Amino acid sequence: MTTLDAHSALAGEPVSTVPSRFGRRSITQAAIAAAVFLIAMFVLPALTSTFWVKNFTSAAILSIVAGATGLLYGRVGLVSLGQIALYGVGTWVTMRLGFATDWPYPVLVLIAGVITAVIGVLLGLPALRLQGLYLALVTLMAAAAFLVILADTKFPTGGPGFKGLVVEVTNSDSMRRPDVAETDFGFYRYVLVVAVIMFGLALAHLVSKPGRAWASIRHSEAAALATGVNTTTYKLWAWGLASFMTGIAGGLLAAHVRSPSTFTFGVEQNIILMAVVVMGGVATLWGGVVAGLLVAVLPELLQKWGFSSEWSLILFGTGLFANLLITSWQLDKAGIKE
């Protein structure tokens, strides 16, 4: 009866103020993010060689792709095994436009982001009806189809026509970089800034109306519909946002490696990415950063320590398993069934 007595006043405690979303916890988070950013921006390059700065550039680029994949899976409940293919679309579009025009580099990347978003939404159409394993399979098959097309068209090298290939490969086949970031160190910082903008874009979505709509969809589509969420719109919006981020990352990759190889976009890379994304954690956007570091830096570290970089696959597998085990313990302790 105590429960009833304690709550028998129907009006309850009157609440009139809403705590700011920028409360103490958010300020701590922002401070940590700022510290990580500043260290990555100024301390890290001072301590390491060009080789490692290049690896950290890859990590920053891949963390955008991982963040986008984690957003789709962790926040909306959609499994995409086609993210690396979309990453390749972004790279291809940036290279093709880069050779065909003299538009500023940010414009190229932005267009690549938009075109990738459109293709991503088309890829997301089956997601309106499919879930779980079947969605994973369909997106993986789309990634495989993309690789077949890519193997035929190859990355543009400055030639004419739709494919933009030159017959005799010369030194002119590499992608240009923005003027402010010609050096490897400069481009590393450029990528960091873009990555922060992309994560900011994702965060802005998550704390506002779309973020709450996605949380509703992830919890239960029926309940989301019953509370007025147009699930079609919001699912496609999620695909669009994730693909836009991925396309931007592809644009960065074009100027990072300058003459990309199709091997970077192998079908198996999609599965590895998904595993590392889950391993990094999908509950916060930090997981994307962790995943980016794991996938780009860990293999190089292993190599440096005298192991084959292929060992990273085994570490990813065990790491994924450990993560799932720990998560299920934590859920169990918190009394949450998932």
Add this chain to the structure above:
Amino acid sequence: MIEVEDLTVRFGGVTSVNQVTLTFPAGACGLIGPNGAGKTTLFNVLSGFVRPETGRVSAFGDDLLAMPDYARARWGLRRTFQTEQAIEALTVYDNVLAVYEHTTKGRAARQAAVLDAIGLVGLGDVAFARVGTLSPRQRRLVEVGRAVVGTPRVVLLDEPGAGLPEAETEHLGAVIRTIPDQVGAMVVLVEHDMSLVKACCEWTAVLDFGRLLASGPTAEVLRDPEVLKAYLGQEELQ
């Protein structure tokens, strides 16, 4: 007021709702019947998750079946489910806000509306706690809060009292009774707990094997010998 006319729903060979014609008046109404009577199916027709084979459904004069499912929430139709639907990862405030912003136009007064709904169900002291940290009773109240925020016209509650101890059900009943006056919405309550139905509903309809068995003022319906026989065996109602 909800008017259901000649409603039939079939799943393969099973006729879940069979030529039901009934009217729920404004206020709070009960919808009772044994398991499999078609209560939740009727709710699913109202929400748009199930397409009926025949029949018409109108609410306050508007044709519900003509609206897409998500648009019905914007029209003012809300519901809770038998399974828990409050989102654990979000706070109580964000849970209620998520419903408000998808059902109501304009941003003005949204804080006030969300806090009003939270106050109505008596969760003011945990308004900014994550739903995952709340007790089952509180989670149930979050769902009621989600159903009453803004300007709903019809609130469908599917077994809100299931699994709650008696004292907690009493508080839930008190909350439900305030909805027609304080929120201005009519309530349809599907419930197996007769004390909750008696406490909340002036008017009750009884379904049995997809057919309408009786409808009318709650006290009369619960005395109806047909209802007692079909729904409760021969026992007297307490």
